Amino acid sequence: MKKQITVLATILMGVLISFTSCQEMMVAPEVDNSNENNFRQMWQKFDSHYGLFLVKNIDWNKVYTSHLPMAQAARTDAELFSVLSSTVHVLDDKHINIYTNSPELTDYNSGENGHIPAQEDFDFKVVREKYLTEYHAETDDFGYGKLTSDIGYIHIKSFQGEFSFYEKNMVKAIDALASTKGIVFDIRDHKGGSDQVSKYIAGRFSSSKKLFMTSRKRNGPGHDQFDTAVNWYVEPTGKSQYTKPVILLTTSTTISAGETFTFAMLENANVTHIGTKTAGAFTDVIAHQLPNGWIITVGVGDYRGSDGKSYEGIGITPKISSENKKVDVINGVDKTLELARQRLE
Template sequence: MKQKLTGIALLVAGLFCTSTYLPTTALAQTTSISKEERQKQAQEFDKASQAAIEKKDFLRGAELAIKAHQLESINGTFAYNAACAYSLAGKTDLAFEWLEKSLKAGYTNLEHVKTDSDLNALHDDLRWASYLGRVKEAAKVAAALWDSEAWKTPYADQLSEEERVAGLSKFWAEVKYNFVFTDTLKKLDWDAVYLKYLPRVKAAASTAEYYRILMEMCALLQDGHTNVSPPEKLYGSEFTVPPFRTRLIEGKVIVTDVADTSLSEQDIVRGVEITRVDGIDAKLWARKNVAPYVSASTPQDLDSRVFGAQFLLGKKAEQPQVEFKDASGKTWTKAIERVTYGKRNQGIVRAGPFSWKMLDGNIAYVALNSFGDDTAAKEYLKNFPEISKAKAIIFDVRENGGGNSNVGYKVLSTLTDKASATSQSQTRDYKPSYRAWGRPDSNFDFNPWSFPAHGQYHFQGKVIVLTSPRTYSAAEDFAVAFDVMKRGTIMGEATGGSTGQPLMFSLPGGGSARVCTKNDTYPDGKAFIGVGIQPNIVVRPTLVDFRANRDTALEAALSHIKQ
C-alpha cells in the first residue's frame, strides 16, 4: 500500500490504499467547484481514508478513496488505493476493476505494484500476470518522455564523449526545471555552470573521473536530497572506504566503529583519533579530497558526511598513510587498505529500526533508528502498553536517516489527544506559456497536512527527543511535528537540515541522480532546510564521555527529566 518516500509523503501520492464503489451522483454537486477546491477535497478524503485503513475498516476507507478519485480522476493513485482496499477486503473482482482504472489514470509504478503486500491476494489469479504486463508496457511508454531507456547505456571504463555530454545535459536540465530552490540556481547562474563544466566533461579520461566531475557540479547546489550516484561497478574500485567509521567529536576525527577485528591488534579501536592522512592534517585532507564531491544542506550535514560515512573515500588501489593517536598521546602510522561499503557494513553491527528499554527512574528510552519501513511504528505501538507505564519517554532519532514520514507521525500520534500539524510544503509550478508571456515564476503550495491522535493510546508524561546532524529527512519531519506540538523538549545537536521529495533518473553507464523537488518548512513558514532543526537545549558529545562509553546527550536528558 504505502510507498516509501523520502521526507513528508506527498498528499496526492495517496500513501494508503482504500476503496468501495459509490454512484457518481454522490458527488454531482462538486462539478461547479474550482480545480483547487476539488484537489483540496480529494486530499481531505484521502486523509480520512488513511485513518479508516489504519483501523482496518477497509470498506470505509475504500469509500473515501473512491470519493477522492471521483473528485480528481486524473490521479491514478486514488484508484490504485481502491484496488488495494478491495484486495485487503477479499473483493478480488473489484480489486482488478480498480487496478484497471488506476492504469487508465496513469498509475504505472511497476516496482511498487510488484512488491505491494496489499495485493498479495491477487498474485495467484490468472489476471495478475496480464495486468503486470500491461503496467510494464505503459511504464515504458511513459518513461519515453522523462526517463527513456536510451539513458540506460551499459557501463564502460571510458564512456564515449557523446554519452558524457548527454549525461551532463540530462543532469543540468533536470535540475534547471525541477530543483525546487530556484534562488540557488539564479545565484549560481546554472547555465553558466553547465558551460564551465562542459570542457571538463569532454576531457574526462575515465568514467570514474566523469562521475567525480558530475558529483562536484552537483555539490554546488548544497542540497542533501540532490545527488549524483556513480555506476555500481565503481563502488568496488574507485569509491571505497576504510574498514572503520569515524565522526567529528569536539573538532577531532574519532574512530567510532571498527569492521576489521584484526585492526584492534594494532590498537585501532573505538575512541582513537586520526590526526594526519598522507602527512596532511586529517581535517584539511578531508576538506580537500572528499568535501568538494559531497552534496550537503548545512555545515553540520557536510561535516557529518565528510568526517563520517565518506571519510577517506577513495580508490581501492591506493592505501592512505593514516596517523592515529590514542588517549595517552601515543601516535603511530599505518597504511589503510580500503574496502567496499558493503564489506564495511557487514563488519559493523548496526542497530535495528526500533529498540527500547526501561531506564532507572522509570524512564523509557525509545530508539527510532529508521523510518525506512513501518517497523519502528509497529514495534512502538506493540510495546506501548509497557512503554506507557514510564513517567517519561526519551525518543532517540540521532541515527535516523529518514524514510517515510508517516511512520514517525504514528509514533507522535500517541502523545496527543488532538490532530497535530506537520510541515508545510511547496513545489515549483512551472508553466511554459507564462514564461513566454513574461510572467514571474510561481510555486504550488500543498494543502496543510496534519495527523490525527491515535485515539486508543495517549501518553501524558514528559517527553524528550534527542537529535543530531545525522537526524535527517523523514526523521526531521518527525522533529518538526514534535516541536510544533509543544509536547516536550528537543535536546542534542541541530539536525542535518534536509528533507523533501527527490526525483530519480538514470545517467549513462549505469549511474543515476536525484533532484529535490519539494521544499518543506514549519507550518508558519519558518525554514529548517538549509538550517537544521535547532534543539531547545544544545548538548554536544564530549570525547571524554565517548571514550568512557557514556552518552553525553542521554545523560543530560535524564538529568533534565529529574529536575
C-alpha cells in the same frame, strides 16, 4: 558485465530503500554515453525537477555555462565524476548523491562535499549495553525500554516499511511505558522514511491539532512551478496519547523524515528538544539513472516549518545543545543521554 549489472542493481535497491517516502525510479533510454551528454542529462534532470533553486538562490543556468566546458574536456570517468560532483556541490544538499558503479570512484554527497562520513557522536550499542535497564527490540531499527524504573526510552532509526508496523509497535511501546514519568525519544541516527509515519508517531504524544509543516513539489519546467501546497497537522493518534514529558534527541545525522518528525514533535507542548542541529534535508527525492549507469538523487520538493521558513541546508536547532565527543562514545559514555535522563529524574 554481469558483475557490473549486479553492483548497479545493488546500488539501485539501496537508493530506493534509503530515501524518503515518494521515490520513483527514472531509467534513461539508450542515448549518447559521452561525458558531455552525461553532464547534460544530469543538469537537465535537476533543472526540471529540483525544488530548491529559489530557496537556495541558485542560478542553475550559470552553473551549466561554467561546467559545460569542463564536461566537454573530460576524458575519463574520474574526470567526469569530478565535473558532476562540482556541479551539484553548488547546491549544498545532503539529499543529493551521485552513485557510481566503480569501487575507485565510490560516491559523492553534495552536502558533505564527498563521501558521507561515519557517525561519531552516537552509538546505539553504547546505549543498549551501558544505559538501558531493559529493552525490547521489534527490529534493529525499532525498540523501546527503560533507562530507570520510571524513565522510558524509545529508539527508532528509520520510518521505512509498512505503516501498520509502526501502528502496532507504537501501541506496544506506549502501553509498556505508560506508567513512566517521562520518555527519551532517540532519533540520533535516523535515516528517513515516510512522512506519514512521522506524523502518526508524533500524534501519539499530542494533545491537540497543530500545523507542523507545509510541502509542495515541482510540477513544471519553471523553477517556480509547484503543485498546491499541502498542510501537515499533528494531532492525537492511536487509542491513547502519552502527554507526560518527552525529550527528543537529534544529531546532524538525523535526516529527512526524522526531521519532519522533529517538526511535528516540537508542536507538542510536552516535548523538549536536546542534541545538535538536524541534517537540514527534508524533501522527498527521486532517483535517476544516467546513460553511463551512474545514479543521481534529486530533491523534488519545498518543505517548510509551521513558521513558513525553509530549514533546508540549515537544520532544526535544539532548545538545549549537547554533542557527544568521539572519545566519550568510544569509551562507552553518552553524555547527551545522561543530560536527558537527568532532566526527567
